Amino acid sequence: MKALQVHHSVRRFGMARLLSVTSPSTSVRVAPVEYRSIDDPPRPSGEGWNKVTTRMCGICGSDLALIDGHASTYFEDFVSFPFVPGHEIVGETDSGRRVVIEPVLGHAARGAKPPWEGAAPADGDDYAHLATGPLEPGIQTGFCCSTGGGWAPWFWAHESQLHDVPADMSDETALLIEPLAGSVHAALIANHHENRHLGDTESPIFVVLGAGTMGLGAIAALRAAVPNARIVSSARYPQQMRLARGFGADVLASGDELPRAVRRLSGSHRIGSHLSSGSHATIDAIGDASSVRQAIEVTRPRGAVVLLGLPGDVRLDLTGLWHREIALLGSYTYGTEHVDGKDVRTFDLAMQLARHIGAERLVSATYPLEDHVQALAHAASAGRRGAIKIAFDMRGTH
Amino acid sequence: MPRPGFVLDVDRSTPPMLFWHGEKFSLERLPSDRSRVIYPAEPFPGISDVGGAIRHALDNPIDMEPLRALLVPNMKLTICFDDASLSLPKMRRPDSRQRVIEAVLNLAAEAGVDDVHIIAALGLHRRMHEYELRHVLGSRIYDAFAPAGTLYQHDAEDPENLTVLGTTDHGEVLEINRRVAESDLVVYANVNQVAMDGGWKSLVTGVASYRCLSHHHNPESLRNTRSLMDRHHSALHHSIWRLGKVLRDHGPKIFQIETTINTDAFPSPFDFLSKREWEWTARDRATFLATSKTLNRLPRRAARKIFHGIEAPYAMTGIHAGFTESVHERTLDDVYRQHLVEVEGQTDILTLGVPFISPYNPESIMNPILVMCMGLGYMFNMYRNKPLVREGGVVIMTHPTYRDFHPVHHPSYIDFFDEVLADTTDPVVMSEKWEKRYAEDEWYRHLYRTGNAYHGVHPFYAWYWGAHGQQWAGRVIIVGGDPVAVRRMGFTPASTLDDAFELASDVVGRSPTITHLHVPSVLVADVK
Numbered sequence: 059m060k061a062l063q064v065h066h067s068v069r070r071f072g073m074a075r076l077l078s079v080t081s082p083s084t085s086v087r088v089a090p091v092e093y094r095s096i097d098d099p100p101r102p103s104g105e106g107w108n109k110v111t112t113r114m115c116g117i118c119g120s121d122l123a124l125i126d127g128h129a130s131t132y133f134e135d136f137v138s139f140p141f142v143p144g145h146e147i148v149g150e151t152d153s154g155r156r157v158v159i160e161p162v163l164g165h166a167a168r169g170a171k172p173p174w175e176g177a178a179p180a181d182g183d184d185y186a187h188l189a190t191g192p193l194e195p196g197i198q199t200g201f202c203c204s205t206g207g208g209w210a211p212w213f214w215a216h217e218s219q220l221h222d223v224p225a226d227m228s229d230e231t232a233l234l235i236e237p238l239a240g241s242v243h244a245a246l247i248a249n250h251h252e253n254r255h256l257g258d259t260e261s262p263i264f265v266v267l268g269a270g271t272m273g274l275g276a277i278a279a280l281r282a283a284v285p286n287a288r289i290v291s292s293a294r295y296p297q298q299m300r301l302a303r304g305f306g307a308d309v310l311a312s313g314d315e316l317p318r319a320v321r322r323l324s325g326s327h328r329i330g331s332h333l334s335s336g337s338h339a340t341i342d343a344i345g346d347a348s349s350v351r352q353a354i355e356v357t358r359p360r361g362a363v364v365l366l367g368l369p370g371d372v373r374l375d376l377t378g379l380w381h382r383e384i385a386l387l388g389s390y391t392y393g394t395e396h397v398d399g400k401d402v403r404t405f406d407l408a409m410q411l412a413r414h415i416g417a418e419r420l421v422s423a424t425y426p427l428e429d430h431v432q433a434l435a436h437a438a439s440a441g442r443r444g445a446i447k448i449a450f451d452m453r454g455t456h
Numbered sequence: 457m458p459r460p461g462f463v464l465d466v467d468r469s470t471p472p473m474l475f476w477h478g479e480k481f482s483l484e485r486l487p488s489d490r491s492r493v494i495y496p497a498e499p500f501p502g503i504s505d506v507g508g509a510i511r512h513a514l515d516n517p518i519d520m521e522p523l524r525a526l527l528v529p530n531m532k533l534t535i536c537f538d539d540a541s542l543s544l545p546k547m548r549r550p551d552s553r554q555r556v557i558e559a560v561l562n563l564a565a566e567a568g569v570d571d572v573h574i575i576a577a578l579g580l581h582r583r584m585h586e587y588e589l590r591h592v593l594g595s596r597i598y599d600a601f602a603p604a605g606t607l608y609q610h611d612a613e614d615p616e617n618l619t620v621l622g623t624t625d626h627g628e629v630l631e632i633n634r635r636v637a638e639s640d641l642v643v644y645a646n647v648n649q650v651a652m653d654g655g656w657k658s659l660v661t662g663v664a665s666y667r668c669l670s671h672h673h674n675p676e677s678l679r680n681t682r683s684l685m686d687r688h689h690s691a692l693h694h695s696i697w698r699l700g701k702v703l704r705d706h707g708p709k710i711f712q713i714e715t716t717i718n719t720d721a722f723p724s725p726f727d728f729l730s731k732r733e734w735e736w737t738a739r740d741r742a743t744f745l746a747t748s749k750t751l752n753r754l755p756r757r758a759a760r761k762i763f764h765g766i767e768a769p770y771a772m773t774g775i776h777a778g779f780t781e782s783v784h785e786r787t788l789d790d791v792y793r794q795h796l797v798e799v800e801g802q803t804d805i806l807t808l809g810v811p812f813i814s815p816y817n818p819e820s821i822m823n824p825i826l827v828m829c830m831g832l833g834y835m836f837n838m839y840r841n842k843p844l845v846r847e848g849g850v851v852i853m854t855h856p857t858y859r860d861f862h863p864v865h866h867p868s869y870i871d872f873f874d875e876v877l878a879d880t881t882d883p884v885v886m887s888e889k890w891e892k893r894y895a896e897d898e899w900y901r902h903l904y905r906t907g908n909a910y911h912g913v914h915p916f917y918a919w920y921w922g923a924h925g926q927q928w929a930g931r932v933i934i935v936g937g938d939p940v941a942v943r944r945m946g947f948t949p950a951s952t953l954d955d956a957f958e959l960a961s962d963v964v965g966r967s968p969t970i971t972h973l974h975v976p977s978v979l980v981a982d983v984k
Contacts, residue, residue, distance in 0.1 A: 315874050322871055327899040 075127030115208030144208025241275025281306025502771020517778030577662025656700025832922030857937030
């Protein structure tokens with residue numbers, strides 16, 4: 059089949075990284091990602107594997123970070139080259155089920171013992187299964203050469219990864235369930251931290267940095283989880299601002315305006331250039347040095363910064379983090395959440411949220427796989443170009 | 457005798473007119489046969505013997521006993537004075553406040569009064585820097601009183617040092633500085649640069665609390681102030697005069713000293729600014745060209761430093777002392793004599809060159825809110841009877857309206873611009889929705905009390921100041937302003953004056969009448 063495939067080339071990753079600053083489309087052209095004929099991946103060993111035909115597959119920030127060479131070398135041991143990217147997938151199984159994929163290749167997919175009965179693929183406190191078992195290493199579908207990924211006409215998915223899409227839900231809405239699940243997870247981490255330390259706060263302040271798909275999703279998830287929250291969004295572009303407002307942001311402020319907006323909401327003083335207090339929790343849906351720095355700056359002492367965007371290699375002065383005793387928390391994917399005394403899968407919450415916010419309006423443009431250069435360049439400059447989510451549409455090509 | 461102010465009808469032979477443009481200026485040609493320019497009077501001559509005039513005023517007050525008769529040992533004497541918002545630009549030393557206060561202190565010393573406090577009546581303005589206090593009062597007074605803690609600045613947020621003296625029949629609460637309220641005698645040293653100032657306004661705003669000021673510094677009062685320069689038709693002044701009556705009935709004895717200054721604002725080489733364009737000499741034209749080109753090349757910060765460094769050669773033209781209301785009527789006579797220019801009828805378009813300074817940015821940055829305040833507040837209100845521009849007409853201002861703010865002086869202005877103006881430009885809506893939050897913000901309060909920041913509510917007051925002009929004008933256009941800032945304020949940006957006239961034609965048609973208020977130099981148009 060013809061698919062987009064990433065192979066390991068330090069030189070081309072390096073060139074792509076350099077060019078990504080000036081020309082996203084040139085960066086994509088030199089990156090080690092190619093649209094080519096590849097061998098069909100053999101069915102993985104073990105029970106429960108389904109051949110899934112891709113209907114739509116989104117382009118995620120982590121995909122872009124990988125392609126333009128910004129991803130951390132941390133992942134080198136957790137992925138297996140060459141692989142087909144793509145993990146925001148709506149597909150159809152051979153048996154005719156329309157599904158979204160929970161892409162983490164968890165214990166069940168790798169024949170390992172789950173941490174508890176009914177655990178989600180990403181649950182647990184030992185990542186050994188991500189690099190062991192019958193599959194090649196790969197944190198999730200789209201980073202593992204054994205299963206393939208969504209930027210191809212089809213791939214292998216384990217039964218534990220499949221979530222049925224309701225008949226009345228469009229593919230476009232379903233496409234957003236996976237990224238929204240990440241946003242929901244981050245929002246709940248932020249809220250749990252806030253609850254643990256400042257449970258008596260009537261209307262906690264949350265800052266969400268970034269207003270791409272994940273940032274907007276975090277705003278919507280926070281609004282759903284904490285109706286009385288005061289949410290500050292750093293949305294910069296008109297379409298981001300409109301959606302951020304619509305999803306529940308109370309205040310929009312970017313750049314230098316953001317600390318001032320947080321100061322006003324929190325009634326803080328300023329000590330030099332620092333806020334005396336700040337948000338109860340900040341979700342960083344960008345994940346670069348400046349966003350993490352700003353997240354720490356606008357978060358109150360003993361608050362939390364939740365890293366939702368893939369941060370990569372960042373250089374930071376952590377004195378503020380140390381002095382303010384801020385918890386720096388990672389938020390990778392999703393799993394089982396504990397909400398209102400019950401365990402619930404993040405994907406189920408995300409499915410509700412996608413329907414509630416009309417997530418299909420986040421899909422700005424779709425491309426066929428063969429136009430991947432334009433698609434990836436569009437995704438790399440989505441905010442500036444007035445877009446939110448860019449996706450590959452393979453319906454009608456099978 | 458100085459030549460009086462007058463109205464020039466523009467014809468083809470009229471040279472281009474000088475327009476202020478912040479820290480720059482330009483020459484603009486106005487359409488002939490339908491434009492006119494209002495020029496102020498030339499500066500009046502100053503009093504030749506200022507010391508003698510001060511002594512005479514203190515010894516021969518109006519409707520009160522001579523000051524020396526009011527001074528007795530063991531009394532509590534408090535001297536209040538106008539803050540750095542006056543004069544504009546700051547006057548060359550010695551400031552008239554220094555001369556007046558020195559004379560008062562001499563009399564107090566002769567009378568054996570040793571409990572003397574000197575208070576800067578700054579209301580909700582920023583605290584003055586030490587160099588400003590030294591400039592206004594002179595180092596002799598500063599060094600004698602400041603180290604002992606008896607020269608200080610009014611704090612409108614110090615509950616321990618505020619007291620309520622009473623309430624007007626309109627329910628307005630007079631809450632003022634406790635030391636002032638409990639003094640045996642309060643002497644006020646005023647500088648009257650425009651008719652708005654002085655009278656009861658000196659104490660009732662200068663040493664009042666936010667609660668007290670909010671009775672008249674609000675959209676309703678300012679929209680019904682016709683104009684700020686005519687206290688008899690000003691809702692703001694009516695409220696202040698009511699509070700003044702409470703002060704008179706329940707407060708300390710007050711000895712008001714009001715001084716007027718002439719309009720000689722700019723020394724050489726900037727003196728050409730005050731001249732009439734067709735009378736410019738070759739040297740004036742050369743100076744204009746050289747200055748303009750230099751200012752165009754200079755970074756804004758450097759240009760600002762030059763202008764704020766100017767010390768005006770103002771001369772004192774009058775001094776009256778005694779009972780506040782009687783004194784103020786004499787002062788107004790003096791002020792109007794210098795400022796009033798009779799103007800026949802209103803105009804479709806009023807053009808205003810907005811300078812680098814307003815009362816709220818001495819030694820500071822003219823941020824966008826202050827541009828609005830200066831243009832639609834002060835300059836628009838330079839009238840008696842009726843506004844220069846007809847209702848629904850167009851006001852065109854020239855100013856770069858950059859999005860610069862002084863972070864120390866104007867912290868709440870930055871937030872006001874970001875947050876409040878992004879939400880609304882309607883003074884009524886913002887007063888209901890936002891004012892309280894800003895007025896009670898602890899950080900602003902801290903900066904006002906301990907730093908050099910305007911009170912948190914001050915940008916609202918600056919905005920309300922322009923409420924009448926904002927409501928009156930059909931469109932407000934700013935030439936050469938930052939488009940984002942101009943639009944944020946609800947105005948229309950234009951790149952040139954001709955563009956502005958083109959934009960104005962949507963509102964006032966193709967052949968509107970145009971009136972240009974010639975500044976610098978202060979004038980009040982008496983519109984018939």
